[in-house]
Amino acid sequence: MKRFRAGLSGYLFIAPLFSGLLLLYVYAFVQNIFYGFNDVGVFGERTFVGLENYSELFQDPIFIRSLINTFFYAGLGVPLVVVISVCLAWLLNQKIKGQALYRTAVFIPAITLPAAIGLLWRWLYNSQYGLINFLISKLGFEPKAWISDPDIVRWSILIVLVWSSVSYMVIILLAGLQRISSVYYDAAQIDGANTRQIFFKITLPLLSPTIFFVAIVSMIGFLQVFDVIFLMIRDGSVAYQYASSLVTYFYEAAFAQNLRGYGAAISVISLILIFAITFMQFRLQKRWVHYD
Amino acid sequence: MTIIRRYWIHVVLILASITFVGPFIWMFLTSLKTYEETIQVPIVWLPEQIQWVNYQIVNEKFPFLTLYFNTVAVVLATVVLQLLIASLAAFAFARLQFPGKNALFIIMLSLLMVPGQIFLIPQFQIIGVRFNLIDTLTALVVPNVFSVFGVFLLRQFFAAIPQELEDAAKIDGCSSLRIYWQIMMPLVTPGLVALGILTMISSWKELLWPLIVNQSIDKMPLSAGLANLIGEHTTYHEQVMAGAVISVLPMIIIFAFFQRKFVESIAQTGIKG
Incomplete structure (x- = not known):
């Protein structure tokens, strides 16, 4: 009591x-x-159905596709984001003219409303009048139906996702680079190390905690992608279901179709997935992340 | 050797800058064209006559003023309440002793790992149905004022304040509340600014929750409102792009002024502690 x-x-x-x-x-x-084991009505009324939602999920082709797509986005997106943003952050950390200007340019997508990014890329991807088809046809490629062709749409989304998250991650990595003491670089230079050796033997290991952080954050982000898919192709594109992710399907099930119990089950599967993958990342980090 | 290297760095960075800013420039150029110019093949880069009227049209078709007002109100309320609630708890976890502290801390830590959509259906039932807040601005604010991330971020700042300062205040008979508010809060200002900016960015970008809980356009923030713009008026590319410009420009201007603060705040998330 006293305590x-x-x-x-x-x-x-x-x-x-x-x-x-x-x-x-x-x-x-x-x-x-609890909802995951029930049929839940719009006003919260429930009937217990046991594991029915879950057994239905694994026979639902759109759910399976959403699951595969989510792995597709995360599996390709995270490595791309990590590699591109590390390189870009390294370049932006070099002492060169115009550094501040380059940085501002790279940072802009990070603060832009996802809705506006969706509108913008929808227009860039426009199959008839879009800038991207214009540019690639100048380069001699066939124009493509970026957001309505079921085979291409996932790639189109991946590009936008990588584009917008690289911008954010560069900011974090740049800060990580600036925290590396110049003592290490000076010592390496005295020992006659070249740029490549410095990058691989000094910069990368010392930056590895930040890289690990970026990998975790972008993995969680990619496993939960929603905005870009929803905004770029939901309306008026048959390709929507071909691009579907776990979260867009969660939204469609739980709120567009009011299948709350089913939606709850989808979110539980996402939770298990995120836990498993984050756990694995933490297990693997011992092999490559150096803390001083 | 160094000159060649420098040259290559510039080439790569210019290409990167074009990749990141080019789409926005294209957005702006499109917004100044006539409809006929937007669908011209091959592409015309510049409008023959600048069509500011597109902005007027889209502004009449679409309640940008209301959406902006909603966004600003929601973002402000979220930031202020979240800073207050998170700093109170962060102070307690960094500076006070109480039974069960570690257990509560672990509960918070595990919440940090859980993906947001897990909570959405029950939150909709509680906030929307039970508290009857569907289609209100309050509903947009409520779930976001309780930030575990904020507590973790601020806790480091509270923990870094030297113990002597607290001891001296206690000898002078300061209560915990006064120590928190008058002595420590001024000292953790950098943390508050960082959290404030991060909350502002995420609240400004939030889409899923507003889509779920608010249906009428006059209670929507800009993010969800724009989603409606996509649904309704997609025929006129120049008007859609004018709408997009209206919705990104203010944030870009704010960013231009406070770039350093923004960057420092985002960088804060990457510091382990």
Whole structure:
């Protein structure tokens, strides 16, 4: 009791946060797991159906496709984002003229509304009048139906996703690069190391905690992609279901079609997926991440 | 050797800059054309006569002013409330002792790992149905003021304040609340600014929750409102692009002024602690 009273002010300080967390997150979490085993109506009325939602999910071709697509986006997107943003951050960290201008240019997509990015790329991808088809036909390639051809649409989305997340990740990596003490570089230069050796033997290992962080954050982001797919192709494109991700399908099931229980089951599968992949990343990090 | 290297760095960076900014320039150019010019093949790069009127048309068709007002109101309320709630808790976790502290901390840590859509259906039931907040700006604010990430970020700043300062204040008879508000809050300002900017960016970009909880356009933020613009008026490319410009320009201007602060804040997320 005495201990509790001594802690009373501590509880008061966290009370506002935890009242919200407990209701809107902890309770919601439990509720959502519960919903997954029920048919849930629009007003929250429930009938228990056991594992039916889950067994239906794995026979649902659009869900399977959403699952595969999500692996496609994350599996290709994360390595691309990591490699491109590390290279770009390294270049932007060189002392050259116009550095500030280059940086501003690269950072702009990071602060742009996803909705505007969707509108913009939809127009760039326009099969008749779009800039991209114009440019590639100048280069001698066939114009493509970027957002309506089921075989291409996932690639078109991948490009936009990588484009917008590289911009954000470069900012984080650049800060990581600036925290590397110049002592290491000076020592390497005295020992006569060349640029490539410095990059691979010094910069990369010392940057590896930040790279790991970027890999985790972009993996979680890619496993939850929604905005770009929703905004670029939902309306008026038959390719929507070919581009579907776990979160877009979650939205369609739970809110467009009001299948709340089914939607809850989809979100539980995403949770398990994200946990498993994040866990694996943490296991693997011991092999390549160096903390000083 | 170095000159050649430098030359290559410039070439790569110019290409990268074009890749990142080029689409925006194209967006702006399109917004100044006539419809006939937007569908001309091969492409015309510049409008013959600048069509500012597109902005007027799209502004009449689409309630940008309301959407902006909603966005600013929601972002401001979210930032202020989140900073307050998160800093109170961060102070407690960094500076106070209470039973069960570690257990509560672990609950928070595990919430940080859970993907957001897990909570959405129940949150819709609680906020939308139970509290009857469907189609209100309040509904857009509520779930985002409780930020576990914010507590983690601010906790490092509170923890970095030297113990002597706190001890001196206690000897002078300061209560915990005064230590928090008058002594520590000014010292953690950089953390508050960083969290404020990050919250602003994420609240400004948020799409899924507003789409779910608000249906009428006059209660939507810009992000969800634009999604409607896509649905309804896609025929006139120049008008859609004018709408896109209206929705990105203010943030780009703010960014141009506070670039350093933005960059520092985003960089904060990458510091482990």
